[in-house]
Amino acid sequence: MSEQDNHSADFSADSSGDNPEYHVPVLxxxxxxxxxxxxxxxxxxxxxxxxxxxxxxxxxxxxxxxxxxxxxxxxxxxxxxxxxxxxxxxxxxxxxxxxxxxxxxxxxxxxxxxxxxxxHQFDEADRGFSIRFEGDMDMRMDKRQTLTAFEVVDTYDEQRLHKLFEQYGEVTNSKTLARTIVQVRDKMSLKTIANFKQALHDVVKGNPNKYFAQVFQALRIEVNDxxxxxxxxxxxxxxxxxxxxxxxxxxxxxxxxxxxxxxxxxxxxxxxxxxxxxxxxxxxxxxxxxxxxxxxxxxxxxxxxxxxxxxxxxxxxxx
Known part of the structure; x- marks a missing residue:
């Protein structure tokens, strides 16, 4: 997606007086x-x-x-x-x-x-928001809720996954991605970011970082509604x-x-x-x-x- 969240931007501090390590406010x-x-x-x-x-x-x-x-x-x-x-x-x-x-x-x-x-959320490895770190496929903004990214990729059927990646991430080969997830999840666990990326290595189109940023964006939007x-x-x-x-x-x-x-x-x-x-x-x-x-x-x-x-x-x- 051309306007996807940037997982690897340099979040430099500004003079706004807030906590720059947590989040730099835009506009x-x-x-x-x-x-x-x-x-x-x-x-x-x-x-x-x-x-x-x-x-x-x-x-x-x-x-x-x-x-x-x-x-x-x-x-x-x-x-x-x-x-x-x-x-x-x-x-x-x-x-x-x-x-x-x-x-x-x-x-x-x-x-x-x-x-x-x-x-801050992207930089906390255990939150599972970023492709830059190893951690569980979590992505919950509110840890009190039960639905995680792992549950989405582990339980949603192929059609639901296809629509999710197509609509929320504009992933170019969303149908192939969904089919591959359903095929591989019975053979290996997709619980961690490393496992997830490894299992889907062969279906990545274009730049892997951009591709997985789109995939993660779609999952995050779904997990947090x-x-x-x-x-x-x-x-x-x-x-x-x-x-x-x-x-x-x-x-x-x-x-x-x-x-x-x-x-x-x-x-x-x-x-x-x-x-x-x-x-x-x-x-x-x-x-x-x-x-x-x-x-x-x-x-x-x-x-x-x-x-x-x-x-x-x-x-x-x-x-």
Whole structure:
């Protein structure tokens, strides 16, 4: 996939003040600028990670401002700043509305999400996200869940594997790959990254690193139901934003970007066929698009952080 996550980028530190070893935030100023922070407002960071975006939001909030930070990865807790204005929610952002209610909030001034996988997760060998290390085929963002990448490759039938690699990874020979997995898994275990790569060595097309990056991306999306979670989160946003409130979302591959673009434009996460050419019965979109085209990284940021090359930021506003 041309916009796949970069497993081998040089994650250099920047001057944002977050934890550079954990994750360098992309499009930092552009994202927080897009939210148009009100000093006494209430904001949500759906993907806290290393805390870079959250800390920039806190800089712009006054003493009465409030920030809720979601992250299902327990490792993110270590990055929470000592600040009474921030509340950490250790859950997936698909449960956005539920946990806002837990904290007695019905509407907020802004919501943001950075859908990229943190460099920390890629760099932790035992998480199984990266082709660079040996470890189990895991890939769970939330270790409390049971489904792992190994279970996917060990139990899914050939057709399901084919569709997964075709749709989520755009793997060129996804059908052959799926068939080979089903054939070899009875003869050898695919539990580790090394075994998995060795077993599929003969079906690799082109650059092995790029090929397996696409395969791993597809498995990661499936294991964590990333697209399902994104759709659920988006559908909650219009009712959670105050009038004039904004949402800013950073995507890293075309599947996510298409979903966000469709929702911002039409209020629907699926691509719909226009059956009414005269637009007589088209429902009004719940959000107003602010970014007609997605914002991408500047040349300076691209040089500092190569991972930002596939990042796309879209911003919308509640009318």
């Amino acid at each position: 930092l100023q552009e994202t927080v600028d897009g939210l148009q922070i009100e000093p006494d407002g209430i904001y949500v960071d759906c993907t806290f990670g290393g805390g870079g975006h959250s800390k920039e939001i806190l800089k712009r909030l006054g003493k009465n401002g409030q920030l809720l930070a979601f992250d299902q990865d327990a490792d993110a807790r270590r990055n929470i700043p000592d600040d009474p204005r921030i509340v950490f929610v250790p859950h997936n952002f698909r449960h956005l509305q539920r946990f806002l209610r837990v904290h007695k909030l019905t509407q907020v001034n802004g919501i943001m999400a950075d859908l990229g996988v943190s460099s 990333e697209l399902g979670a994104l759709k659920e989160m988006l559908q909650q946003i219009p009712s959670l934003l105050k009038p004039g409130g904004r949402v800013a979302i950073i995507t890293f591959h075309s599947l996510e970007d298409r979903i966000v673009k469709n929702f911002f434009r039409k209020g629907d996460t699926e691509e719909t066929v226009d059956t009414d050419p005269f637009a007589r019965n088209v429902p009004e979109a719940p959000l107003k698009v602010i970014t007609k085209k997605p914002i991408t990284a500047s040349p300076v940021e691209l040089k500092r952080n190569p991972r930002s090359r596939s990042a796309k930021l879209r911003v919308a506003e509640k009318p």
